[in-house]
Structure formats: structure tokens, C-alpha cells
Amino acid sequence: MTPSPELGxxxxxxxxxxxxxxxxxxLQVLKGIDLSAAAGDALAVVGPNGAGKTTLLRILAGIxxxxxxxxxxxxxxxGRGGSVARRAIGLLSHQSLLYxxxxxxxNLTFAxxxxxxxxxxxxxxxxxxxxxxxxxxxxxPRKLSRGLLQRAAIARALIHGxxxxxxxxxxxxxxxxxxxxxxxxxxARLGAGLAMVLVxxxxxEAWGLVTRVAVLLGGRWVxxxxxxGALETFLPRYHAxxxx
Amino acid sequence: MSEALRLAxxxxxxxxxxxxxxxxxxxxxxxxxxxxxxxxxxxxxxTVLAAADLAPSVLWVTFALAATVTMNRAFTVERENGALxxxxxxxxxxxxxxxxxLLANLAFVGTVEALTLPLLILxxxxxxxxxxxxxxxxxxxxxxxxxxxxxxxxxxxVRTRFAELxxxxxxxxxxxxxxIAAVQVTSRLLAGRPLSEMGGWLRLLTLYDIVFxxxxxxxxxxxxxx
Amino acid sequence: MTTPLPPAxxxxxxxxxxxxxxxxxxxxxxAGVYVLALGYTPIEARQGLAQKIFYLHVPAAWSALLxxxxxxxxxxxxxxxxxxRLDRFAAASAEVGVAFSAVMLTTGPIWAKPxxxxxxxxxxxxxxxLFLFFLFVGYLALRASVHDPxxxxxxxxxxxxxxxxxxxxxxxxxxxxxxxxxxxIVLKPSAPSLPPxxxxxxxxxxxxxxxxxxxxxxxxxxLSLADEAREGGDAG
Numbered sequence: 001m002t003p004s005p006e007l008g009x010x011x012x013x014x015x016x017x018x019x020x021x022x023x024x025x026x027l028q029v030l031k032g033i034d035l036s037a038a039a040g041d042a043l044a045v046v047g048p049n050g051a052g053k054t055t056l057l058r059i060l061a062g063i064x065x066x067x068x069x070x071x072x073x074x075x076x077x078x079g080r081g082g083s084v085a086r087r088a089i090g091l092l093s094h095q096s097l098l099y100x101x102x103x104x105x106x107n108l109t110f111a112x113x114x115x116x117x118x119x120x121x122x123x124x125x126x127x128x129x130x131x132x133x134x135x136x137x138x139x140x141p142r143k144l145s146r147g148l149l150q151r152a153a154i155a156r157a158l159i160h161g162x163x164x165x166x167x168x169x170x171x172x173x174x175x176x177x178x179x180x181x182x183x184x185x186x187x188a189r190l191g192a193g194l195a196m197v198l199v200x201x202x203x204x205e206a207w208g209l210v211t212r213v214a215v216l217l218g219g220r221w222v223x224x225x226x227x228x229g230a231l232e233t234f235l236p237r238y239h240a241x242x243x244x
Numbered sequence: 245m246s247e248a249l250r251l252a253x254x255x256x257x258x259x260x261x262x263x264x265x266x267x268x269x270x271x272x273x274x275x276x277x278x279x280x281x282x283x284x285x286x287x288x289x290x291t292v293l294a295a296a297d298l299a300p301s302v303l304w305v306t307f308a309l310a311a312t313v314t315m316n317r318a319f320t321v322e323r324e325n326g327a328l329x330x331x332x333x334x335x336x337x338x339x340x341x342x343x344x345x346l347l348a349n350l351a352f353v354g355t356v357e358a359l360t361l362p363l364l365i366l367x368x369x370x371x372x373x374x375x376x377x378x379x380x381x382x383x384x385x386x387x388x389x390x391x392x393x394x395x396x397x398x399x400x401x402v403r404t405r406f407a408e409l410x411x412x413x414x415x416x417x418x419x420x421x422x423x424i425a426a427v428q429v430t431s432r433l434l435a436g437r438p439l440s441e442m443g444g445w446l447r448l449l450t451l452y453d454i455v456f457x458x459x460x461x462x463x464x465x466x467x468x469x470x
Numbered sequence: 471m472t473t474p475l476p477p478a479x480x481x482x483x484x485x486x487x488x489x490x491x492x493x494x495x496x497x498x499x500x501a502g503v504y505v506l507a508l509g510y511t512p513i514e515a516r517q518g519l520a521q522k523i524f525y526l527h528v529p530a531a532w533s534a535l536l537x538x539x540x541x542x543x544x545x546x547x548x549x550x551x552x553x554x555r556l557d558r559f560a561a562a563s564a565e566v567g568v569a570f571s572a573v574m575l576t577t578g579p580i581w582a583k584p585x586x587x588x589x590x591x592x593x594x595x596x597x598x599x600l601f602l603f604f605l606f607v608g609y610l611a612l613r614a615s616v617h618d619p620x621x622x623x624x625x626x627x628x629x630x631x632x633x634x635x636x637x638x639x640x641x642x643x644x645x646x647x648x649x650x651x652x653x654x655i656v657l658k659p660s661a662p663s664l665p666p667x668x669x670x671x672x673x674x675x676x677x678x679x680x681x682x683x684x685x686x687x688x689x690x691x692x693l694s695l696a697d698e699a700r701e702g703g704d705a706g
Contacts, residue, residue, distance in 0.1 A: 086335035095326035101262035114334035404615040
């Protein structure tokens, strides 16, 4: 019996995957994955390189087609083009998704226009204000430090008010202080009712944030549990699972 | 449809704004065109061939080369910082992304062409006279078709290992019909021939545009959706 | 080719073996066609023996066009059905098509020199085959430069479809170009009416080349099947 990470959350699922499979040629990367996350849930997906973590996240984001199965966001299938489901998804990755030749204001205004926000310019200004980047609004991303760039990327990811935030190795290249700030910000968003799915190979960075941990190995779940206790008690079990 | 068009303009507007900010690519493409014209001038025997006789061929070979070297640019900018993911993530149809990129490429190639034409008149001493509106028209007709194919090949080429080499090898065969037609129409226009002599070529160009703009819009999702 | 032969009992090896047998038979039959062409088919009055290359040249062009059409059709089907077998077939067909168009492009000048006095002429059909060759080479260059199998299949399918639609445009533009610039061609490559004996030999050669195409494609298809099985085994 394959465990599936959908135990023990009260609300309805904001994002839900059923029987997700993905093959590249003959190589089966995902072999039937179920998952769901409700408001306030933060699901960490961990596993060794090549376990299928990035593939899973890209399928959940609607950037990659599954070979089988379906993703539903707010109960609606995640299809192509404009839809309620797509509007509800935000992606924060280790890359900023920002254009180097545009200023922060231009970048965020463009993102706001893509999501059809009514007043894109104001939305961009407000998002920069929230991120504490109002005084850097006219700068290009390449002029920002890694920490400030991360803040701009967060502003880009959240500008349209997503209900589900997908995170792809968001702590990569952040120093300890920046990582702690990111955790604090994400915790506040969780409290406000966001659902998160976070893919990481470094569980230590995410441990203080997540509510559930699921281990992906060879395209299947091999473990899935609510986070309990300290990281030090989980790690030996994790290492045994992935055979380190 | 109007929503898709609006989003296409948003995408194209973003590209042009970024282009105007850096201007490096545009300036390089212009210098490239000027150099091709100069080389053509010295690659002919002036005692045998008058510069003006060669003008239509020179014009179109220069346009084709300039378009080919600039077509990777549209999707190269999407590769930095994973920006393409940001586009694909958004609730916009893939067709709108393609049309936006096509419009941006057309604006870019069109600008290069618009500035190359006066250089040709200057260097090759051709008198366009009343043929100018016709030449502009046939340029627009021919450019639309091959830029459309170039846009989709550029989207693929930037994801491969030999983008700079692969794009011309894939694209140049597709440039042959529009270039043949455009050279024929241009030389007839310069010779002051009646429109009826160009009917076949103009129909060929129109058909090419309809077929390839439609087809490229349709298959674009296969290029970007994994 | 560095691919070791697949295990004898696998599907891949059966396909390869059948393909090779079929190719072998077709090559024998091609030798037969030339016995027929040289011994039992009349010598063309104006061209003499040089015309004998016709039985190689025209069927090779036909096979190249067949190969290219099937690349385009299976490409379109691939984008619709996403079946890897269609992609594998398209790739095999393109490789075989390169070989056939190369035969066509080398026999063309050899034939043209004694007849027309020139190695190359921009005849509409010859030009079209030249472009088929360019398109095939571009298609294969693209395949060689994409790593991910799914991405490679999607990209090459797009080029396959666009290429198939380009062919009529190339033909039309070269045709318009030629008719507006007539040149002193003494003879068209295929005379409108062939004597029955020549026609018979030609039709047999067409059949032989079609069988050869099928045999080559089968062998190539089987080899890529074996390749994938090996890679799948390594990665899984």
C-alpha cells in the first residue's frame, strides 16, 4: 500500500494531484503520485537527486503535462490557458523569473498584466512597497544583492494573490539570515491561509516551516507523515529510506 | 480572441521595452546589415555589373541574413532567470505568447530592414522613386512569413546546444520561397513593370504567410509545453 | 554505429533482422533490375548508355519523397497521439531519406554531364530534391542536439510538419522562377511517354526501391528500439 500525503488536514484541498504519472521515453519518472494540500498546509517533498521532485512540481505548476493523472486547483482541473486554476498558483523558484533588462517596476507590472490585474502599475508599486523594495523600484534585477533579489522574486510570485504557492529549492544560494527571513515571511503567509508544496533536497532549511514531509524515491512515495519532533529524529529514518 | 491579442501585445511590449533599454542587439544587427552591404559592393566586378542591377538581390540576401542572426534573441531573453516559466505559468493561452513573440520579432526585424533600405539606396546608388511603397509592401509580406517560422525555430534552437548554427540550417530553406518571390517582385517594381506581372509571386507570398503563421501558432504549444 | 546488437530474442533484434533480410533482398533485386536494364531494355536513342542511370536516379528520388512525406505525416500524428513509436519511425525514415536523396543528388550530375553538358542544372525537380536533402539534414541536426527524448520528439515533429508544408512552396517558387527564365534544356529528365520496355524496368525499380526503403527503415527502427531499451535500463 502506497502511503499518500493527505492525512490530517481539516479544510478542503486547495491543490490536489491524483495518479500523477510521467514518463520520458521509456523512463518512468513518476509512477502514480497522489497528494493534496489545504489552507495552512506546507508539504515538503524531499528525496535524492533524480527522484522526480522537479518533475512533480512542474506538473503541479501546469508547466509540464503529466502522462497520466490530473491536477485540480480549487477543485478545477489545471488546463491550458486562462483559468481559475492557473490564477490560483504561484511559483517561487531558486531562479527569480525576472528579466535583467527591465526594472523591478517594469518586471512586476508585466507580471500583473499577465494575470490581468485591473491596475497593474499600482499593483506593482504596492508589491514592491510590501517587499521593502520601494527605493529600488527603478533598478534592474542584476544590480540587487542575492537577498534583495529573493525578495523581488517573492513579490513577483505573490503579486496576483495566489492561494497555492509552489516552491522549488527556494533556499538555494541564500545565506542564513536571508533564509530565516524567507521562512518568517512564508510562515506568515501560511497563517493567512496559503497552501504550499515545497520541493527541496535540504530538509534542514525547510524543517521549521513545513507541516508535513513526504519522501519521494524512484517516482513513488516511500514515506509521508506529519512533521513531529526534531529534525534530528527524522533524519536517520530518512537516510535509511533513501539508502544513504 | 481580443483577450489573446491584448496579452500578445503585453508580451511584445515587454520585449520591445527591454530591447530599447539595452539597444545592443539592435545596434549590432544594424552594423551587421551595413557590413553585408559593404561586402556585397566589393564582391562584384564593377566593370561587368552595375550596382543598381544587383540591388534587389543584395537587399534580400541582406534582409535574410540579418533576420537569421537576430531570431534567437527573442527566446534567449526568456532563458535568463527562468523567465519563460513565468510566462508559461500565467493564465494566458500559448497562442498569445507566440503572437507576442512574433510581433516583437517583426518590430525588430522591421526596424533593421527600415534602416537597411536607405543604406542600400546610398551605397548602391539605386533610385527607388515611385517603387518605394511597393517595395515596402512586399517587404512586409515576405518578412511576416519567414519571421513567423524563425520565431518558432528560435524557440527550439535556444534550448539546444548549437543554437547559433542550428537556427540558420533549419531556417534558410524556409526563407527560399519568400526570398525568391520578394526578389522577383522587387526587381519588377524597380523596372516599373505593371502589377499584373507580379500576381503569381504576390499570391505565393500571401499563401505562404497564411499557411505558416497559422501553422506556427498552432504548433507553438508543442515547443514550449514539456 | 557503436550500438552492439541487441539480445537475440528481443523484439528489437527481430525487427532489425527482418529489416536486414528485406534490405538484402531489395539490394539483390536492384542488381536484377540492372541486369534487366542493361541486357533486356532498349538503349535510348539520343542519350545512349548514360540513360541507364535513370533506373537508379528516378526511383531514388521517389523513395526520398516517400520518406519525407512519411516523416511529415508521422510528425503530425506524434503531436496528436504522443506515441514514441511514431517519433522513432520518423527518425528512421529521415535517416533513410538522407541516403536516398544523396543517391539522387550524386546520380543526377553523373547523368546530366554527358546529356546536357553541365553537372548541375536548376531544374525544378532536382532543386526540390536538393531541398529535401537540406531539410532532412536540418531535421537530423536538430535531433542530434536535443538531449531529452520527449523534447527531441516534440521539436523534430514540429520541423517535420513545417518541412512537409514547405515542399509545395519550394516547388511552386522554383517552377515560377524557371518558367520565367527559360533555359536551353534539351531534354526533360522524364520523357512524357516511355517505350513499354523502359517503363516496365522503371516500374520494377520503383517497387524494388520501395521495398528497400521499408527494409532500411525497419532495420533502423529496430536499432533505435534497442538503444532505448539499453538507456531505459541504465536510468531506471
